[in-house]
Amino acid sequence: MQNKLRIIGGQWRSRTITFADAPGLRPTPGRVRETLFNWLQYDIAGRTCLDLYAGSGALGFEAASRGAKSVVQVESNPQACQSLKQNVVALSAHQVTPVQAEVQQFLAGEPDCFDVVFIDPPFAKNRVLATCQALENNGWLARHAKIYVETERSLTLEGLPANWRQLKHKVAGEVAYHLFERS
Template sequence: MNGRAGRIRIIGGSLRNSRLDVPDLPGLRPTPERVRETLFNWLAPTIAGVQALDLCAGTGALGIEALSRGAAGVQFVERDAAAARALRENLARLKAPGGAVAATDAASYLHGAPRTFGLVFMDPPFALELWAPLARQLEQGGWLTPSAQIYVESPRNTLPALPANWQAWREGAAGDVRFALYRRAGDLPLS
């Protein structure tokens, strides 16, 4: 979107071809359609009925795509008030059940009482380099099911430091972005 207001399309499921209004916000970087298509092809066998967490949600395209494809619920976390408002409006307009929006930053949200999620979308603003601290909070805070899947977006040449029990399952690149799906292999051993 390059900082311009616009619309993006949901590409599959019950909300297929629905458009999301995207506010004009600096640094907002919606996940491109072809990346979402690849990701949701990977997730197809496991998306139905999952509880998902969309950290640093931005437009909410990843979480709304998950709802469209059968996720039981998605908790969206977005620190920017305008983006959170646009996300709530998009969810209401699309009549997408199962979506809830928390207007707070991801680290603060993860300091709260944990709920377990089987799928997490972690696509923080690249300049803030939040991958390692958010991953640590997710892993140590009781937010993940034993076999959770975690989607991570980062700059193409950056391999974030993630917990040792998050095993890379699939990955790809598009433009300047690296995207990867990790599978959690139980709890980290206590040190």
């Protein structure tokens, strides 16, 4: 089954992307994406973005639509990754690069510096803190990178890198979402 969602803003506003029906795949809700990109409105254009646990690709394609210089989408599920590649072609999104890999293996590789990172792992898998630490410890973040973290509402974010400062935080239903800045 193919699922669909609309891009909210930018050059592909109202365009539809499709994504595979995969276990644990839970696209960021439209109102959460709208809030997030309002928070990041001055931090996307011309910047490099990393979309970890990309899933539907909603966050990465939204960033590209709003002028991101480049977006790397990391997704381990082969069907979801194939959908990402199909959406790149459908949108002519040459600045978007889907990578099929486990996030921790990807982050153990040769680092590249990113200005904005989206972290939206499957819920109840305890991947957030390890992912955040790997980003910080392995050299993946630009000096003042913005890091978006989406979790289940019940998860307490303790043990994040000490140099990350929370800028924003909201809850929508069972989703908690946070925006951090590296200092």
